[in-house]
Amino acid sequence: MSESSMLEKFEDKIKREVKIEPREWMPDAYRKTLVRQISQHAHSEIVGMLPEANWITRAPSMRRKVALLAKVQDEAGHGLYLYSAAETLGTSRKEMVDDLLSGKAKYSSIFNYPTITWADIGAIGWLVDGAAIMNQVPLCRTSYGPYARAMVRICKEESFHQRQGYEIMLTLAQGSEEQKAMAQDALDRWWWPSLMMFGPSDKDSKHSAQSMAWKIKRKSNDELRQNFVDATVPQARLIGLTIPDPDLKWNEERGSYDFGEIDWEEFWNVVKGNGPCNKQRLDARNKAHEEGRWVREAALAFAEKQAKRKSEKEQVA
Amino acid sequence: MRAYTSYEPLTEYVLRCADNTLVLGHRISEWCGHGPILEQDIALTNMALDLLGQSRMYLKYAAELLGHEETEDSVAFLRDAMQFRNSLLVEQPNGDFAHTIVRSLIFDSFHYFFSEQLIRSKDQQLADIAAKSLKEITYHRKFSSEWSIRLGDGTEESNRRMQTAIDDLWRYKGELLTPDEIDNEMKEKGIGVDLNLIAPSVDNYLSQVLSRANLQLPQDEFMQKGGKQGLHSEHLGYILAELQFMQRAYPGLNW
Ligand SMILES: [Fe+2]
Numbered sequence: 001m002s003e004s005s006m007l008e009k010f011e012d013k014i015k016r017e018v019k020i021e022p023r024e025w026m027p028d029a030y031r032k033t034l035v036r037q038i039s040q041h042a043h044s045e046i047v048g049m050l051p052e053a054n055w056i057t058r059a060p061s062m063r064r065k066v067a068l069l070a071k072v073q074d075e076a077g078h079g080l081y082l083y084s085a086a087e088t089l090g091t092s093r094k095e096m097v098d099d100l101l102s103g104k105a106k107y108s109s110i111f112n113y114p115t116i117t118w119a120d121i122g123a124i125g126w127l128v129d130g131a132a133i134m135n136q137v138p139l140c141r142t143s144y145g146p147y148a149r150a151m152v153r154i155c156k157e158e159s160f161h162q163r164q165g166y167e168i169m170l171t172l173a174q175g176s177e178e179q180k181a182m183a184q185d186a187l188d189r190w191w192w193p194s195l196m197m198f199g200p201s202d203k204d205s206k207h208s209a210q211s212m213a214w215k216i217k218r219k220s221n222d223e224l225r226q227n228f229v230d231a232t233v234p235q236a237r238l239i240g241l242t243i244p245d246p247d248l249k250w251n252e253e254r255g256s257y258d259f260g261e262i263d264w265e266e267f268w269n270v271v272k273g274n275g276p277c278n279k280q281r282l283d284a285r286n287k288a289h290e291e292g293r294w295v296r297e298a299a300l301a302f303a304e305k306q307a308k309r310k311s312e313k314e315q316v317a
Numbered sequence: 318m319r320a321y322t323s324y325e326p327l328t329e330y331v332l333r334c335a336d337n338t339l340v341l342g343h344r345i346s347e348w349c350g351h352g353p354i355l356e357q358d359i360a361l362t363n364m365a366l367d368l369l370g371q372s373r374m375y376l377k378y379a380a381e382l383l384g385h386e387e388t389e390d391s392v393a394f395l396r397d398a399m400q401f402r403n404s405l406l407v408e409q410p411n412g413d414f415a416h417t418i419v420r421s422l423i424f425d426s427f428h429y430f431f432s433e434q435l436i437r438s439k440d441q442q443l444a445d446i447a448a449k450s451l452k453e454i455t456y457h458r459k460f461s462s463e464w465s466i467r468l469g470d471g472t473e474e475s476n477r478r479m480q481t482a483i484d485d486l487w488r489y490k491g492e493l494l495t496p497d498e499i500d501n502e503m504k505e506k507g508i509g510v511d512l513n514l515i516a517p518s519v520d521n522y523l524s525q526v527l528s529r530a531n532l533q534l535p536q537d538e539f540m541q542k543g544g545k546q547g548l549h550s551e552h553l554g555y556i557l558a559e560l561q562f563m564q565r566a567y568p569g570l571n572w
């Protein structure tokens with residue numbers, strides 16, 4: 001088949017909502033876009049473990065400790081499925097991880113903010129996992145089969161995380177003055193970075209249009225951001241917390257909230273590596289990788305010895 | 318939490334189980350997000366979760382025995398170091414992955430044979446907790462044994478690191494298997510485990526794993542002790558400073 005007829009076939013599948021599967025022909029740019037997006041998503045899960053793991057040893061109760069540990073473990077699992085999904089496109093996990101460690105690959109900027117108090121664990125679950133769900137539910141219908149299937153599994157867990165985070169915030173908001181202040185402070189710090197999670201505004205988003213056409217992306221950044229604001233504002237009100245945006249108001253006509261301008265300078269600064277924790281996060285990943293090198297080498301050497309022993313045994317038998 | 322200077326023997330005994338699993342679970346949870354391989358990060362976190370889950374059952378039982386409205390959280394978060402009853406082994410730092418694996422290998426070998434016996438305890442609650450935990454403990458022992466063999470028989474470097482870890486941590490094995498008055502009293506009552514009975518099984522198991530891993534049993538037989546009587550190393554204070562920070566900084570709140 002000629003390239004143009006393969007392209008035709010591919011585009012027809014996209015049109016008919018038939019999933020693209022690993023061994024099928026696809027345009028190089030489609031493959032590249034997917035590898036970039038899926039690996040970024042995987043890296044985000046892995047780097048995202050760090051700010052939350054920061055509170056595992058200090059969680060305020062046994063119940064919260066176990067729940068947090070299980071949550072961070074889920075994120076590791078998400079990273080694992082996503083690396084596997086990306087590997088079906090012909091890029092190895094090692095290559096992807098090397099790009100993360102060298103700073104070449106990106107991950108979600110939200111994880112470059114610090115977790116300073118316990119309330120940050122509530123805020124992350126509620127807002128960051130909440131924003132992730134907004135982003136990811138449409139991805140359950142993304143055109144690439146393995147990615148879509150990974151997302152279905154991940155979204156179930158993310159919505160559990162979101163409820164758990166909200167419940168932490170609710171408990172704080174109903175608690176002592178100190179606890180309420182802690183919850184409000186966390187919301188104040190995490191609100192705007194959470195809105196930034198949806199990426200640049202549609203007019204400035206360089207990859208969006210093609211991704212929408214290929215049905216990799218199913219909703220635009222601004223659309224998703226609006227959905228998030230509309231879903232989250234009532235949740236904040238319900239527990240007596242104030243969204244830190246003086247311009248926030250209900251727009252009767254649109255049936256949506258109007259909200260203030262995002263500080264895009266801050267956004268690009270964090271993307272470029274100047275967030276409060278960019279260096280710390282990357283250093284932590286590199287340290288784990290370096291310190292784990294001898295373990296990985298040993299595991300490999302042992303596996304090789306085992307295989308050799310096995311084949312020697314078979315030869316004798 | 319009241320200022321206890323001593324506990325009833327059964328409470329002592331339950332606290333030893335609660336604190337061994339709590340402190341080891343805490344230590345292993347420090348790996349979360351920093352493991353040498355993603356799959357192993359997940360496996361370590363699993364073990365931390367299992368241990369903390371087991372600890373919660375023991376902590377709740379200890380709280381019940383203490384009365385006075387104690388809870389799993391007051392028992393975990395409001396005792397100071399001298400009131401902790403974990404063995405010295407479990408409070409040792411994670412070190413490199415070899416130290417973590419060897420610490421678990423020694424503890425899991427003990428914990429397996431201990432819990433297998435504890436299932437027969439005349440104390441129904443202890444027997445139930447042991448029965449519920451045994452499957453997890455069996456898996457932990459398998460994990461730490463397999464990794465000991467893999468690393469011991471891996472590269473020259475991994476063998477050297479494992480041998481160092483064994484030499485460093487072996488001195489904490491004795492306390493787990495040497496009965497004191499509390500152990501004896503609990504054994505007499507049919508509640509506790511006969512440590513003299515399980516010691517040969519534990520030693521035998523460990524020497525089998527070490528020999529398959531090309532690792533040497535340390536020659537120096539001197540054993541440190543004191544943890545289970547409340548005499549700890551300097552490490553425990555720092556563990557508690559993290560573990561208890563929130564409950565100490567904000568007393569009496571709901572989280
Ligand atoms: Fe996730």
Ligand SMILES: [Fe+2]
Pocket residue numbers: 045078132158
């Ligand atoms: Fe995610």
Ligand SMILES: [Fe+2]
Pocket residue numbers: 075129157158161
């Ligand atoms: Fe999540």
